[in-house]
Amino acid sequence: MIFDSHTHLNSDKFAGEVPELLERAKKLDVTEFAVVGFDTESNQRSLALSAEYQNIWSIIGWHPTEVKTYSRGAEKTLEQQLEDPKAVAVGEIGLDYYWMEDPKEAQEKLFRRQIAIAREHQLPVAIHCRDAFADTYRILKEERIHELGGIMHSFNGDPEWMKHFLELGMHISFSGVVTFKNAPEVQAAAKEVPLERLLVETDDPYLTPVPYRGKRNEPGYTRYVVEKIAELRDVPWQKIAAQTFQNTAALFGIEERL
Numbered sequence: 001m002i003f004d005s006h007t008h009l010n011s012d013k014f015a016g017e018v019p020e021l022l023e024r025a026k027k028l029d030v031t032e033f034a035v036v037g038f039d040t041e042s043n044q045r046s047l048a049l050s051a052e053y054q055n056i057w058s059i060i061g062w063h064p065t066e067v068k069t070y071s072r073g074a075e076k077t078l079e080q081q082l083e084d085p086k087a088v089a090v091g092e093i094g095l096d097y098y099w100m101e102d103p104k105e106a107q108e109k110l111f112r113r114q115i116a117i118a119r120e121h122q123l124p125v126a127i128h129c130r131d132a133f134a135d136t137y138r139i140l141k142e143e144r145i146h147e148l149g150g151i152m153h154s155f156n157g158d159p160e161w162m163k164h165f166l167e168l169g170m171h172i173s174f175s176g177v178v179t180f181k182n183a184p185e186v187q188a189a190a191k192e193v194p195l196e197r198l199l200v201e202t203d204d205p206y207l208t209p210v211p212y213r214g215k216r217n218e219p220g221y222t223r224y225v226v227e228k229i230a231e232l233r234d235v236p237w238q239k240i241a242a243q244t245f246q247n248t249a250a251l252f253g254i255e256e257r258l
């Protein structure tokens with residue numbers, strides 16, 4: 001069994017197709033899913049899915065590219081949404097210096113606010129970090145993130161950066177990027193990460209792994225991420241599947257509910 005720790009099944013791109021997508025995923029042995037939101041509406045759609053399907057869980061929070069739409073009202077709604085028993089983490093939150101929709105300072109403020117909310121609800125965090133390793137590291141360290149735990153989602157750094165985040169107690173989640181020929185540093189990280197800190201994800205509909213690169217990504221393709229990591233580490237894929245499944249369930253605190 002495989003746990004896709006980060007999917008956007010709540011995306012418009014999958015509208016009306018969720019039952020078939022879950023069916024196809026099951027055939028590839030992908031059986032549990034964390035659906036991730038980024039603003040009020042996408043968070044709500046994630047919760048609607050986790051209410052409908054027993055094997056869907058919700059990660060909800062406010063994305064760094066959504067600084068402008070955050071407000072006191074939005075925060076209040078988020079606090080209410082986090083009361084849902086299927087909400088298992090706060091995310092995706094962090095810093096995005098690639099799109100740089102808002103100044104660094106505004107992103108940092110929202111990021112810290114989201115961590116405070118996660119702390120209030122005693123939940124781990126799912127981190128979006130794009131071209132912002134140094135500041136993300138500094139903030140997570142200052143915020144004592146080891147007390148909450150969390151995920152470096154779709155990790156795209158080198159082993160050196162990975163070590164820093166591991167020292168903060170973070171889990172490292174790999175997406176389809178690990179299957180790309182032009183990502184040797186990510187592959188090196190996937191080879192070195194301690195097994196008990198390893199997670200897998202699709203981040204669909206984006207980042208489609210080989211052999212479907214260029215097409216739309218979907219949750220079942222977590223299988224190809226698992227297979228690639230297994231190949232890199234020279235172990236059976238079932239071992240990576242089982243360990244990452246267990247890691248994800250433990251981090252979300254849902255072992256007894258599966």
Ligand SMILES: [Zn+2]
Nearest residue numbers: 006036092203
């Ligand atoms: Zn995502």
